[in-house]
Amino acid sequence: DAGVIQSPRHEVTEMGQEVTLRCKPISGHDYLFWYRQTMMRGLELLIYFNNNVPIDDSGMPEDRFSAKMPNASFSTLKIQPSEPRDSAVYFCASSGPGQGYEQYFGPGTRLTVT
Amino acid sequence: SQQGEEDPQALSIQEGENATMNCSYKTSINNLQWYRQNSGRGLVHLILIRSNEREKHSGRLRVTLDTSKKSSSLLITASRAADTASYFCATDQSQGNLIFGKGTKLSVKP
Numbered sequence: 380d381a382g383v384i385q386s387p388r389h390e391v392t393e394m395g396q397e398v399t400l401r402c403k404p405i406s407g408h409d410y411l412f413w414y415r416q417t418m419m420r421g422l423e424l425l426i427y428f429n430n431n432v433p434i435d436d437s438g439m440p441e442d443r444f445s446a447k448m449p450n451a452s453f454s455t456l457k458i459q460p461s462e463p464r465d466s467a468v469y470f471c472a473s474s475g476p477g478q479g480y481e482q483y484f485g486p487g488t489r490l491t492v493t
Numbered sequence: 494s495q496q497g498e499e500d501p502q503a504l505s506i507q508e509g510e511n512a513t514m515n516c517s518y519k520t521s522i523n524n525l526q527w528y529r530q531n532s533g534r535g536l537v538h539l540i541l542i543r544s545n546e547r548e549k550h551s552g553r554l555r556v557t558l559d560t561s562k563k564s565s566s567l568l569i570t571a572s573r574a575a576d577t578a579s580y581f582c583a584t585d586q587s588q589g590n591l592i593f594g595k596g597t598k599l600s601v602k603p
Contacts, residue, residue, distance in 0.1 A: 383535075412590075421595040422536075422581070435590065470535055481526055482583075482591060484535030 383485035385471050391491045397459040400488045403452055404473030412482060413446055413456050414470040422470075428454065461492045497525075497582040497594030505600040512569040514597040516582030517562075525558055526591065527567050528581045536581060536593075539567075574603045 384403040392398055404411050412427040426436040431448045439446070443462070448454040458465055468489050472482040500515045516525070524543045528536040542549045542558045542565065549556045555568040569576055579598045583591040 410590075422593045424590070424592075427590060472535070480585070480591075481538040481541055482528075482536070483538070486535050487533075 383471055383473055383483050385469075385485035385488050387488060388486060389489045389491075391493065392461055393493055394462055395460045396492075397457065398461045398465075398490060398492075400456040400458075400469050400471075400490070402454045402456070402471030402485060404454070404471070405475070405483055406452065408473035408475035408483070409451075410474045410480065410482075411448060411454050412470075412472040412474075413454070414472065415467045416470060416487075417467045425456070458490075461490075463492045466490055466492050497584050497592060499580070499582055499594045499597040501597060502595070503598045503600070505602065506572055508572060508574055508601055508603050510572055510601075512572050512576070512599055512601070514567045514580050514599070516565045516567070516594060518565075518582075518584045519563065520584075522560075522584045524585055525556075525565050526583045526585075527554075527556060527565075528583060528593070530579045530581065530596070532578070539580075569599075572599075572601045574601050577601045 386401045409430050413425040414422050416422045425438045426446045428448045446456045468487045470484050470487045472484045474480045474482045497516050497518045526541045527539045530536045540551045540556050542556050553570045558565045577600050579596040581593050581596045583593045
């Protein structure tokens with residue numbers, strides 16, 4: 380398996396623009412997670428899905444953030460409009476019914492909003 | 494909310510020495526997991542220990558769990574420069590969901 384795939388790897392955009400991050404989880408995994416990592420706040424869980432259904436979105440900062448999972452092999456995280464404080468590395472992770480639902484992380488998308 | 498808290502925040506050792514990192518958590522757990530993150534990369538799962546286990550080994554890694562103290566430790570023996578990374582503990586909140594600590598940044602000098 381190719382692992383969790385994220386795109387793009389790097390995104391530089393101007394404040395006010397819409398940003399869409401994409402994730403393809405590992406085949407067979409039924410959980411998908413979106414995290415944000417910054418030096419100041421560490422690793423934050425934004426939202427997670429189970430069987431394509433959002434379970435907990437309490438970590439989504441505000442209405443500018445939205446996430447979808449239209450099918451088992453694809454998810455998006457959208458920021459509209461983007462702000463400089465959204466600059467961070469965004470990780471997607473997936474897990475399945477293994478020993479303890481260990482999570483497999485993608486390489487991340489480094490977002491810079493100027 | 495933060496569940497796991499690693500200690501120390503940063504650790505610097507010489508190659509060949511052992512590295513010990515600690516994790517404390519607040520609520521009861523089903524399992525505790527340790528992850529490693531190399532600079533600029535995603536987290537990688539290292540080892541999982543269940544709440545009914547006290548110690549687990551994997552290669553040069555040794556994990557202990559003390560549920561009475563709500564704490565865990567990760568020991569890396571005979572460290573190598575390649576072990577330089579950040580190490581995170583994670584505890585399960587509900588099935589499938591993990592809460593990660595802020596991590597210990599380990600630097601192993603050759």
